[in-house]
Amino acid sequence: MDPQRAALEGWLRFNDEDVACNRDGRLSPRQRRGLLWSAAWRLALGPAAAVLATLGVTVDFEPAIAVVVALIALCLGLYLMWRGFAFMVDAASGAVAFVTAPLRTRTVRGRSTSYFVDVGPVTRAIKARAYAAIRAGDTYHLFYAPGCRSLLSLEPASATEPLPAHPFGPDTSHAWDRLRWSWILLTVGAFGALLGAHQVAAAHPAHPVRVAGTVQDYVEERTTGRGAHTIRSLYLVGDGTVYTPDDESAYAPPVPDYYELIGKSVVLYVDEGTADVIALSDGDTMYSADWYLHPDHETNYMLLNGVLTAAVGVGFLLLGFVLLLRDRRQAEEMPGRSGDYVPPTAHPLRAMWGAALVLGAVLAFIGLGVASAK
Numbered sequence: 001m002d003p004q005r006a007a008l009e010g011w012l013r014f015n016d017e018d019v020a021c022n023r024d025g026r027l028s029p030r031q032r033r034g035l036l037w038s039a040a041w042r043l044a045l046g047p048a049a050a051v052l053a054t055l056g057v058t059v060d061f062e063p064a065i066a067v068v069v070a071l072i073a074l075c076l077g078l079y080l081m082w083r084g085f086a087f088m089v090d091a092a093s094g095a096v097a098f099v100t101a102p103l104r105t106r107t108v109r110g111r112s113t114s115y116f117v118d119v120g121p122v123t124r125a126i127k128a129r130a131y132a133a134i135r136a137g138d139t140y141h142l143f144y145a146p147g148c149r150s151l152l153s154l155e156p157a158s159a160t161e162p163l164p165a166h167p168f169g170p171d172t173s174h175a176w177d178r179l180r181w182s183w184i185l186l187t188v189g190a191f192g193a194l195l196g197a198h199q200v201a202a203a204h205p206a207h208p209v210r211v212a213g214t215v216q217d218y219v220e221e222r223t224t225g226r227g228a229h230t231i232r233s234l235y236l237v238g239d240g241t242v243y244t245p246d247d248e249s250a251y252a253p254p255v256p257d258y259y260e261l262i263g264k265s266v267v268l269y270v271d272e273g274t275a276d277v278i279a280l281s282d283g284d285t286m287y288s289a290d291w292y293l294h295p296d297h298e299t300n301y302m303l304l305n306g307v308l309t310a311a312v313g314v315g316f317l318l319l320g321f322v323l324l325l326r327d328r329r330q331a332e333e334m335p336g337r338s339g340d341y342v343p344p345t346a347h348p349l350r351a352m353w354g355a356a357l358v359l360g361a362v363l364a365f366i367g368l369g370v371a372s373a374k
Contacts, residue, residue, distance in 0.1 A: 014153035022143035022153050027094045031152055035145060039087035046080025049073055054191075067309045071192050071316065078184045083148060086179060090145035097146040100157050105136040124151055147178055182327055185320030192313025199306030205295035208269035208278055213239055215266055218258040234258065234268075234277065243268060245277040251287035255280065271298070 014031075021028040027035070053073035101120035108114045115131040116123055119142040126134070139157040144150060213236035221231040234243040248255040261282065269279035269292060279292035291298045 018153045019143075019155055022096050022098070023155075025096050027091070027096060027145075027152070032091050032094065035087050035091035035148070035150060038148070038150065039084045039091060042080045042084030042087065046077050046082075046084055048077070050077030050081060053077055067192070067195070067305070068312055071188055071312065074191065075184055075188050078187060079179070079181075082179050082184065086148035087145070087150065090147045090150070095146055096143050096152065098141050098143045100139060100141050102137055102139050103134065105131060105134055107131075119154065122149060122151060149178075180323075180327065182320045182323035185316050185323065187320075189313050189316030189318075189320055192316055193310050194313070196306045196308070196310025196313055199309055200303055201306075203299045203302035203306060206278055206291040206298040207272040207295070208292055209272050211236070211239070211241075211243075211268045211270055213237055213266065213268075215261045215264055218262060232258070234261075236266075236268075241275055243270065243275050243277050245280070246289055251279070251289050252293070253285065253287060255287045256282075 018028045018031055021031070050073075053070045099120035099122070104118040105126075106116050106118065108116065113128070115126050115128055117126050117131075117134065119140055122142060122144055140154045141157050142154040143152040145152060215234065216237045217235040219233045219235075221233070222229075230247070232245050232247075234245055236243070245255070245258065248258065264282060266283075267281040268277050269281075270276060271278050271291065277289075279286065279288045281287070
């Protein structure tokens with residue numbers, strides 16, 4: 001077999017049956033199964049990441065940096081969901097798009113060298129061995145799924161082949177299931193801005209709640225990695241709440257070693273609505289943290305986090321609008337095209353319902369799991 005053809009088939013993992021089906025404008029059974037598998041794992045991980053990220057920033061008022069990390073995780077979750085949705089719609093419709101363009105190769109050098117092949121609007125990484133066997137500059141018919149743009153197969157272009165006379169490939173730039181980062185950023189930005197506004201509105205001073213009991217146990221767990229820290233847990237006899245004190249030195253005067261309190265009667269002063277210990281007394285001495293001595297400092301802390309979260313959300317919104325305007329401008333520059341995303345051109349709307357139902361079922365399942373865990 002021609003080394004070029006062998007390298008291309010190994011790169012995209014297609015065979016003669018796949019090419020024959022794609023030339024007729026349809027998926028082969030093997031390709032349909034591949035798209036369904038790609039949809040399945042994305043629709044499993046995407047909603048889970050999105051729901052957990054949303055839960056993490058709405059249940060507790062975390063520091064602004066933690067909220068930023070959660071918003072990025074939400075972006076990733078929405079990305080996987082949208083991609084999974086597109087894969088499933090493509091598998092359901094069975095449509096195939098194609099583009100005829102020269103094959104280009106390129107390398108990206110960093111700590112390691114990455115190899116890429118470009119054919120028209122589609123780019124994909126390739127192994128070094130296959131890269132060495134490919135001749136750049138030859139013109140190919142590249143077949144791909146229109147919504148997710150997953151590469152299916154390709155073959156050399158020839159004037160004797162019927163493909164140029166049968167442009168069955170739809171306009172994937174205007175496909176309604178085509179991933180658009182602008183809409184993801186707009187969605188996450190709106191969520192972040194509203195969350196920040198809610199944090200500002202809900203800012204309040206610390207309010208200590210008195211809890212008396214005997215210390216049953218104290219546990220320290222140290223995390224590893226760059227952001228290593230210690231998680232402290234204090235347990236009272238007959239009390240199912242896990243109380244979270246600060247480091248001993250965070251109180252005035254400093255608290256004795258927490259392990260020395262096991263078996264002793266104490267009075268904890270817990271910030272209302274949380275399990276955070278802002279002061280405690282062992283009967284002889286009162287140990288007070290900053291928020292107990294200065295309740296308004298919690299208000300300032302929550303206001304600062306709310307403003308920073310809202311600012312990050314607005315930043316996401318602005319970036320989303322910039323990308324939206326860029327996409328519309330590029331679409332308007334195409335002959336005979338408008339900048340609008342509707343009506344859809346790649347798939348009939350009926351192809352959406354199966355994927356939408358699966359996505360809804362996955363979200364409902366994860367939502368029930370989160371609700372039962374609370």
